[in-house]
Amino acid sequence: MFTPQPIGSVFSPYKDAAAIPKGLGAEHQAEGVLxxxxxxxxxxxxxxxxxxxxVIWVFDRSNGFDxxxxxxxxxxxxxxxxxxxxxxxxxxxxxxxxxxxxEGGALHVRGLDMLDGTPILDIKPYMSSIPAETLRRGWLAExxxxxx
Amino acid sequence: MFTPQPIGSVFSPYKDAAAIPKGLGAEHQAEGVLxxxxxxxxxxxxxxxxxxxxVIWVFDRSNGFDxxxxxxxxxxxxxxxxxxxxxxxxxxxxxxxxxxxxEGGALHVRGLDMLDGTPILDIKPYMSSIPAETLRRGWLAExxxxxx
Numbered sequence: 001m002f003t004p005q006p007i008g009s010v011f012s013p014y015k016d017a018a019a020i021p022k023g024l025g026a027e028h029q030a031e032g033v034l035x036x037x038x039x040x041x042x043x044x045x046x047x048x049x050x051x052x053x054x055v056i057w058v059f060d061r062s063n064g065f066d067x068x069x070x071x072x073x074x075x076x077x078x079x080x081x082x083x084x085x086x087x088x089x090x091x092x093x094x095x096x097x098x099x100x101x102x103e104g105g106a107l108h109v110r111g112l113d114m115l116d117g118t119p120i121l122d123i124k125p126y127m128s129s130i131p132a133e134t135l136r137r138g139w140l141a142e143x144x145x146x147x148x
Numbered sequence: 149m150f151t152p153q154p155i156g157s158v159f160s161p162y163k164d165a166a167a168i169p170k171g172l173g174a175e176h177q178a179e180g181v182l183x184x185x186x187x188x189x190x191x192x193x194x195x196x197x198x199x200x201x202x203v204i205w206v207f208d209r210s211n212g213f214d215x216x217x218x219x220x221x222x223x224x225x226x227x228x229x230x231x232x233x234x235x236x237x238x239x240x241x242x243x244x245x246x247x248x249x250x251e252g253g254a255l256h257v258r259g260l261d262m263l264d265g266t267p268i269l270d271i272k273p274y275m276s277s278i279p280a281e282t283l284r285r286g287w288l289a290e291x292x293x294x295x296x
Contacts, residue, residue, distance in 0.1 A: 001151075001153075001154075001206065001208075001267070002206065002238065002239055003149070003151075004149050004150065004152065004238055005149075005237065007229075007238070040229075042215040042216055043215040043216070043227040043229045043237070044227045044229050045216060045225075045226055046226040047286070049230070049284065049286020049290075050284060050286045051282065051283055051284035051285075052278050052283060056238075056240055056242065060149075067190040068190055078194040079192045079193030079195055081188075081270070081271040081272065081273075082192070082198065083273070084272060088270060089155050089191070089270070090150065090270050091150055092269060094202060094242070094272055121238045122229070122236060122237070122238050122240050123229040124232060124242055125229075125230050126278060126283065127283075127285055128280070128283075129277035130200050130244065130277050131280070132277050132279070134199065135199055135274065135275075135276075136199035137198060138194060138195070138196070139197055140273070140275055
């Protein structure tokens, strides 16, 4: 195993978890900045060419985990690995953001759903998509269908 | 920060890194199993409804990192955060797999690109895609265009 070390942190408009849009149809259009530490900035070379990025980060204000829980999108409980719950055995978050522009170690992005100050572990380029028509989305699609 | 703990490990046909398809047009169609430890198996409830999953895992046979490096897909060097290099500040891998079926704690999947025995940190449902036509893919698209 390894010891996680932050490569930077998120500047986000969300100061507490209640402010983050949740539930069916929640839109993550929030803009903010991924601030990468100066010592890691050379690792951003050529990232400007990608329109979208995966951000891997830490749920640093979450404690413990629940293997079964009710997401805000549904009235029924599901396994943690079938949800995006912050209460996970390893408190790791994953968000796809749109890269708007880069200024040195500052990546200006759209689509944040994490809290201000969230530690960033890794950034990877988003290279390809699974076509939407081939996706099955389990309980999420069922919850959407039940929605009045 | 947190101390990463494996929730399971990958049963993969790839026993050494040289066997993993790399480079432009590499197809990851390998089938294998995500073996989730019995104590975490309840967290898989309802995962069968999803056709695709994100797997977050550890490059456990990678040591150290390079901020700049040449990927197998290109003759030019790029920043580590613009590539999928295993030599990253935090040695975390991310793979999208297709879920074929579940047998208890065993998730049979297609699309592996990790080594046999790789520790798994997290699994998340793949809920939506960025439409392919809106993606820009930087150096990767340029390398593809240069390919004879």
